[in-house]
Amino acid sequence: MAMAVFRREGRRLLPSIAARPIAAIRSPLSSDQEEGLLGVRSISTQVVRNRMKSVKNIQKITKAMKMVAASKLRAVQGRAENSRGLWQPFTALLGDNPSIDVKKSVVVTLSSDKGLCGGINSTVVKVSRALYKLNSGPEKDVKFVIVGEKAKAIMFRDSKNDISLSVTELNKNPLNYAQVSVLADDILKNVEFDALRIVYNKFHSVVAFLPTVATVLSPEIIEKESEVGGKLGELDSYEIEGGETKGEILQNLAEFQFSCVMFNAVLENACSEMGARMSAMDSSSRNAGEMLDRLTLTYNRTRQASITTELIEIISGASALEAAK
Template sequence: MALRRATSRLSRDLNGLLAPRAIVPAALQDAAPIVDDRGPASGLGGVRFGSQDAVKQRMKSVQNIQKITKAMKMVAASKMRSAQTATEKSRGMVKPLVRMLGDMPAAAADKNLTMPISTDKGLCGGINSTVSKYARVLHRMNQADGKDSSVIVIGEKAKLQLARDFPENIQMTFADLGKVKITFSQISQVADDILKTDFDAARIIFNRFVNSISFKPTIATILAPDSLERNLDSGDLDAYEIEGPDRSELLLDLCEFQLAATLYNAVQENNCSEHASRMMAMENSTKNAAEMLGQLTLMYNRTRQASITRELIEIISGASALEG
């Protein structure tokens, strides 16, 4: 009898909170729990506790991913600052050469060399796709004009993309240049290997760093000594009187140094753009993880509320049955 009276009192108290006529309240209809098919139903209301555990586990996974992306953003920001300093210094090597020898992107050449510079790692936005697209278009334009066209790739990402289109035209591939601190002597060794190939015009494709949210695809043209001799009017070299056999030797030295300096600047520019792009990508990923975590939290709360509501309905139903 005492149990029956206690149950009656509990039933009257709950009737003030829940409508006894509705088997499933409106709040429960709007927030149906996730059904977990992995195990039998548990609890008074038949709600599968596995569904709450699944949402909670997913929330934990998203939180861990958010921590990783936030840490990667901070690392990329730190690397970008040091890379930006090195990039600004490398520009001081290229600007005097451009003023002296000129910039001739449309110079005619029978033997063309295309050098796209990409990254070795991913998670840095679309900068690699942009470089590969420019290299693909430039290579096909040279082939359409009936000219020799070869490719030297710097970076694994561009290699993977371009190898699907014209693997037979890729002469060399350089990777892991940014694994250690980039130095001019390191890039000079790469330039020596490139100079062993036969070309009239080499075009380096890279992402020029503008600011932390902007990168400009750029093509830098390097001419061989014979081609440079025919296009000296584009620069200020004619202002200097250079005569005799030393002229050809000087042009050769200038072309070799221009290739090394331009390549060094291009690698630094692309390296800085990589860190800035990765910083932006990780920031967006962190924001997306926060939004997903908010949605999962709402889903978890609704699932938990539905479970509690169903249990209360079972209690009311049992109390009503005892009274009857």
């Protein structure tokens, strides 16, 4: 009898650690009955244990994702670095004119299909929107070509009327030039442009990505610019072999430049995606570890408190019996 009294007393002393705080609001009699029915003697650690298990599982998943991203990054990094040699001669010949003022701009936004890769998709979207604002105006037209599921989802919210093409599932097979050139060909055939502005994340290191804009001009604009002089003025000093005209050469060059720049941009972006995913997963597994530590501490404290309560119960019960003798 004395034991039962003390048990109830002990329960009332520890209402803050109770696993079910609602029980404290209910009348003490009914809650006692309920707990008596369930056979719960002390504070339940079940909830904390379940939580710990799920955090541990999440940590396992994020660790695995980090490993996968690291191995994919290694595969794509070399290719991305090698592909830089493709656009460099074009920039040397035609220059890069990010500030050129033209009537029809097309912003090609490159993003990833999958999430959980930090802020790389939102940065390209931000840069694309800034380009849209910079280049729009009276008698000027800006359209978007969106590569990747994530940027499509973000752009759909506020600039869906300006999207002219969207491309997804590019990353299913390992990226290759044939694939990107078919894509570039499709883009060239389906949009009218004076300048194509390709927005992507340039891979710098595993933790650093620079949002970058590469500009590809249409042949007519290149010709116009080279007549005016300036950066493209030196183009006339080149000799043209064979029977082709300058216009033909420039058209071929502009098309090939676009596919080469796209190839590099797609690779750089894939590389940045993997790097960003790696660091994001690294920090989330670290966070999960910290959370697990905190939960373990709570769990152990609760366990200890219940052990202490039990000891007190036994000792005071024994001493009560001693006193009754």
